[in-house]
Amino acid sequence: MSREEGGFWKGGPAPPCSRELVRIAVVASLVTPLREAQLGGAQAFLTDLARALAARGHDVTLYCAEGSAVRGPRLVAVPAPAGVEAALVMPGGAPRAPVPALREAFERLFDAVRRDGCDAVSQHAFDAEAFELAAGLPVLHTLHLPPLVPGVVAAAAAAGGRCATVSEAMRRAWAAAGVPGARVLPNGVPAFAVPAAAVARRALIAGRVSPEKGTAAAVRIARLAGLEPVLAGTVYDRGYWEREVRVPIAPVERPALWRLMAGSAVTLMPVEWDEPFGMVAAESQMAGCPVAGYRRGALPEVVEEGVGGILVAPGDEEALVAAVPAALALDRRLVRESALRRLDIRRSAAAYEAALSAP
Secondary structure (H helix, E strand, C coil), rough: CCEEECCCCCCCCCCCCCCCEEEEEEECCCCCCCCCCCCCCHHHHHHHHHHHHHHHHCCEEEEECCCCCCCCCCCEEEEECHHHHHCCCCCCCCCCCCCHHHHHHHHHHHHHCCCCCCCEEEEEEHHHHHHHHHHCCCCCECCCCCCCHHHHHHHHHHHHHEECCCCCHHHHHHHHHCCCCEEEEECCCCCCCCCCCCEEEEEEEEEEECCCHCHHHHHHHHHHHCEEEEEEEEEEEEEHHHHHHHCCCCCCCHHHHHHHHHEEEEEEEECCCCCCCCCCHHHHCCCCCEEECCCCCHHHCCCCEECCCCECCCCCHHHHHHHHHHCCCCCCHHHHHHHHHHHHHHHHHHHHHHHHHHH
């Protein structure tokens, strides 16, 4: 199948499956439950993927942590051990603490997968235990983060060609870390109808609040550009928020987030790490809201420069402030059309169907 630049699948029907694929198990990390107001882009994507695969006629079950509550797919929830949040990967933070009971929880999860039966497993947990315990299953592991954790890197290397990354930028990073066989299966977002909203002079800053997301820089840039900074998401690093951000923030469910995007002048993404994909950028463009950010990681793959947004050199706040007016001048109709052409979750589902059905 041909691809567009950046690894995004073109439209058209999915290729025929090379083996019958009916029952699909989608496995989430047990570190956080799944919610309609998700804690991160990977959680949002795998939930959307489960729904999109079901819409393509597959029998999809989502295996996740107890306490999960999302609409659509059948859920099988597994109790997560106390203190499991210590296993959350924080880019640039302290090494994740071991949680011995996490392996037992994943053993229960994969016991349920084997007991239920499936034709393929789409595995999204960034935990070495999930890689090891999926052995023997028809599994494809998706690497949603850079190669930050040595144990996960070793597990992914052992899995060989049964790994996928979410962008070409991440494929290169994982290849350099010793996992050269991963394919690129870019994320996508629902092609939701753009909510009717008057565009206000505000800059949306969405997602988790932590240093690598550049939240504090985004607040500064918004104010220097004459826009009101509006935050939507979750505080991952409380000390960082208290020291450098101190703008009210709350998690919002996806429809509310899409309304915010549709009514915002721009979405700011001055990321201070190599963004693996950029779900916020994708959803923002789907809502017709342009993105202004740094040219890092996968953002050049997700943002069609000059159409869906404006990207500048990493770390150059002055250049990003200057780029905001150019982003505001972009045609929001074309921003939306670009997203529909490149970032629709249905394209991701077709690509996953083909990858999962491969022998």
